[in-house]
Amino acid sequence: MSAFLKGAPELQARFKALHKDFLKPLGKDWAGEVVRLSQAAVPNRNTRWSKGRLHDSIRVKTATQKKAVVVAWYSAYFVDAGVKPHDLGQRKTTLNKAAREGRTVFARAGRKHPGYPARPFRARVNAAARRKYNVLERVIKVWNEAA
Numbered sequence: 528m529s530a531f532l533k534g535a536p537e538l539q540a541r542f543k544a545l546h547k548d549f550l551k552p553l554g555k556d557w558a559g560e561v562v563r564l565s566q567a568a569v570p571n572r573n574t575r576w577s578k579g580r581l582h583d584s585i586r587v588k589t590a591t592q593k594k595a596v597v598v599a600w601y602s603a604y605f606v607d608a609g610v611k612p613h614d615l616g617q618r619k620t621t622l623n624k625a626a627r628e629g630r631t632v633f634a635r636a637g638r639k640h641p642g643y644p645a646r647p648f649r650a651r652v653n654a655a656a657r658r659k660y661n662v663l664e665r666v667i668k669v670w671n672e673a674a
Contacts, residue, residue, distance in 0.1 A: 537674040544673035545666065546592070553665060554595035558587040560656040561597045568648035569606055581606065609645030614638070 562585050571582040584600035615638040 541670050541673040544669050549665070549669050550592040551590060553660060553662065554592075555587070555590035557656050557660045557662075558590050558595040558597050560659055561652055562587055564652040564655055565597070565599070565603075565648060568652055569603065569646075603649070607645065607647050607649050610640065610642045612642035613640050615640050 565585045566582055569581050569585070571579050581600045581602050584598075585603070586598060588596040588598045590596075
């Protein structure tokens with residue numbers, strides 16, 4: 528087939544240059560930048576409830592020639608989208624046991640989570656990392672240098 532295609536060796540050299548040492552480092556660089564920017568964007572609270580898990584959980588899972596994957600603790604979705612106020616329910620106490628035994632107990636009402644507004648960071652961080660590691664410019668540069 529290469530006998531019929533004009534410029535086949537140059538084309539093969541270009542594809543080889545893209546495949547060999549280009550895509551994996553680029554994906555790894557992008558994913559590392561996403562992790563760095565995400566950790567700066569999310570709250571790093573070390574409270575009784577969160578213990579700073581979200582900040583520490585953001586990491587690069589894989590960076591191959593086909594894709595790069597950044598993962599985080601599930602609460603990243605709640606930080607990104609916000610939480611509506613909701614009931615948390617009653618804590619289990621000995622008061623409930625006393626009520627079952629027939630004694631009158633004035634227990635607290637169920638607790639309420641106040642909710643919080645969305646702090647969208649995932650799309651913003653992804654866009655910033657893509658701007659820093661512009662794939663199109665790098666592909667064009669490698670493509671032109673290979674021939």
